[in-house]
Amino acid sequence: MTRSLADIQRDFATMLRADRPPGGRAGIYHNNRRANFCKALALTYPVTARIVGEEFFTRQALDYLALHPSRQGDLHHAGRRFPQFLASGFASRGSDFAYLADLARLEWGWAEALVCADASPVESEALTAFEPAMWPLLRFSLHPSVTLISSNWPIHTIFDEHRRDQPALVSLSAGGECIAVLRRAQIVEAHRLSAGEYRWWSALQSGQTLGEAVEQLVNEPAPATGTGSNAAEFVLRDALARLFALGAVTAVTVP
């Protein structure tokens, strides 16, 4: 009996999704799908892939594929949930690999920052154009590329080291780090933030006014990430200067 195109493709899809490859030539397609997916995921997560090695990475990638098969024709999107997948796989069990999920968050932020919309940063004059009395009421639009990450582990250091040819050993007990990933002048960068800066940037990004963002640093307890205290190391003038210098602000507005 002749199968319809709909049935042929449904049968083929079932074959592709099976745990094991079928015998014969169809197995090539079963294998290609997995290989293409792992290769694309390793391109999105190059540092994670380098750290854990090909065999381990492939095993994680295939488990991830089984749970979160691609739903778009462009594989760029397929890595979106990989950090969550790694977190549920490792972080909850207190595994040695628990830091991988945060590292993957950094790398996903990097991949997204590469392709997000263009927006022109404003200089700090955008702020000084306002009377100081108005400053607490101002809202900052952050560049669409900005991703903020707070980790219990030194993932910025790990990320930086493993982009070199000869990475130095990084001690996981070196303490947590906060990071801002952003694109400046078409180049994606990852910058370390203090814990205070991280909370302040996060507040600004969520739409709080400058006044509210500063106030929450004083009122809220420091995150339990070991990334340092908030207010102690936070100097607003310095933080503002750095925020603008990194090109992270695209507009300053009065609500």
Next chain:
Amino acid sequence: MPRGWQAGPAPLRAGIGLRGVHHAEWDARPACGWLEAHAENYFADGGPLPALLESLHRDYPLSLHGVGLGLGSFDPPDAEHLSRLAALVRRHQPEVVSEHLCWGHRDGLHFNDLLPLPFTEETLALLTARVDLLQSTLRRTVLIEHLASYLTFPESTLAEAQFLSELTQRTGCGLLLDLNNLHVNAVNHGIDPDAFLRALPAAAIGEIHLAGYTRVQLDGETLLIDTHGSAVDEAVWALYRYVLRLIGPRPTLIEWDTDIPSLNVLLAEAARADAEVTEFGERLEPVMAPLQSGP
């Protein structure tokens, strides 16, 4: 600048597939006939990738080669994917746009591969509608590339070349003739390359692809895998010379996607393709009609 392959195709010189590892090497703007970029690699809302493509297109003719639409999928194409492709084509106004004769998704899942189709009247009707949709969405003619494949379907009632020929007549689309795919299929399925080539409408062929394959043994038989991971094989160069004699020169592309060497290696492959065309031009006239003004 003329747009669309009928009006002004990529030049009759060899081009190179643009790959991420070579982005910095293109800064020096080495001599090359044209560039082909995988459309999906430049699906970005902004940032350095579209900016790079724009800058390269100021110096080289450009083809955008889609790999992710899965035109022959029974389920409709992903509307967002199609609109991103249309936006990319609108922004860059490439000289050529191409996609594949394949399927890639079913029941909401995408397999991100170029999957083979049975060649039937049902598939032809579906592909006709899909190519019409693509061409009307992009407001231009596209080239459709036939696949390298590892299996055929007992359901097929048409020869592949007959299918392709019929598709060009029904939709006005052009063809992207991949000679590596043809050689791979000749070995894998025992088809006759000469019969395949002679059954195609020569005037509709707007571009040629050349690439390398890998030879494997499966269940005691030799099978060729379309890996694009090595130099163009001598058998494929021989096929290229034969096609030059048969239909005349076409914009020709060197593709290399895995174990990618330095750009110089690809430029040397492109120079060889140019040399083949030059030699052909001095010796022979094509036996079939050369590239016409298109359908």
